[in-house]
Every structure is written in structure tokens, then in C-alpha cells.
Amino acid sequence: NGAGKSTLLKIISRIYKPTAGKVNVTGRIAPLIEIGAGFHPELSGRENTYLNAAILGIPRKVIEQRLDSIVSFSELEDFIDMPVKYYSTGMHLRLAFTIATEIAPDILILDELYAGGDAAFIEKANKRLETFVNHSKILILVAHDMSYIRRFCNRAMVLNHGEIRAMGPPEDVIGRYLAY
Numbered sequence: 075n076g077a078g079k080s081t082l083l084k085i086i087s088r089i090y091k092p093t094a095g096k097v098n099v100t101g102r103i104a105p106l107i108e109i110g111a112g113f114h115p116e117l118s119g120r121e122n123t124y125l126n127a128a129i130l131g132i133p134r135k136v137i138e139q140r141l142d143s144i145v146s147f148s149e150l151e152d153f154i155d156m157p158v159k160y161y162s163t164g165m166h167l168r169l170a171f172t173i174a175t176e177i178a179p180d181i182l183i184l185d186e187l188y189a190g191g192d193a194a195f196i197e198k199a200n201k202r203l204e205t206f207v208n209h210s211k212i213l214i215l216v217a218h219d220m221s222y223i224r225r226f227c228n229r230a231m232v233l234n235h236g237e238i239r240a241m242g243p244p245e246d247v248i249g250r251y252l253a254y
Contacts, residue, residue, distance in 0.1 A: 078236035101180025115159035148172040
């Protein structure tokens, strides 16, 4: 905690500007950094799907064509027309993850977002992520669970107070991380 991981993700996502240096990003980014970010609490899940998709740069027509798939994958059929202020953390996670990954972005950023998700949905989301990774897209993942690093990453990095302490193949970096 406090290593600078979330700050770095927000800089890459263009939420924050770097205080030094610069970041060049090419492609559409789907940042899933804070659960519920980009959602308006008074709007329904359906309305927030359109709003969140617009924030992610996904055209309304595309969402209209994919709405049934989004609702189905998120398993929110009974709740999609309810204001999201009544959603649990897990429901927010389901909807945000599904919107961000329904139309594969060039860069998907995940910051420990599985907290609050149930085991069945997490496994379904992991399968979607595997497909995403296998199609040569970029996934930037913050995780303290080493199994996620091993499963999804081909490079890993350890940050400590904003400084890179280790970077390279996951197994090498995991070993150095665990040695700290």
C-alpha cells in the first residue's frame, strides 16, 4: 500500500498528469480503477451502461447492439433497470467489468477489481481476460494475488514508494517481491 500503483494507473489512463516525465499511450483505454467510477448513482444500470460506454469511447449504436450481451454476461437481468445506488459492490464490479470488456479495448487497466466479486463471476471474468490476453491486447493489472500475475502477465513490476524495485518475467519478479 502506498507504493504508487493506483497513481501510475491513473497517469496511464490520463486521469492524472505526471508531475515529471511523460506517458505516451496509443489506443483506446478502458480503466477499471475504482468501482463505480463513471456511474451516476441515480441512473439505472441500463442508463449507466450507455453513460459508461460513452466515457470509454464506445459509440451508442455499438452498445445498443451489445446491450443484451452486456446484461447477460453481467448477470444483472433482474436489476438492470434499478438505480445503481442500490447495487452492491459486486454488482458494480459485474457491470463495470462487462462494459469495459464487451468491446475489447486496446488497453485494459484493472486495479484489484475482483474485490467484492463472487467466485463464479470471477472465474467467468478470468476466462474473458484470457481471451483478451490471447488476442494480443494490452492488460495492465495490479494484484497482490500472485496467481493472477502468473496467469495473465508476461511481464511484472514491483513498485515501492513510486520507484521500480523489480521488473521482468513474472516468476523472477514474484521471487524478488516475496523476498522483500
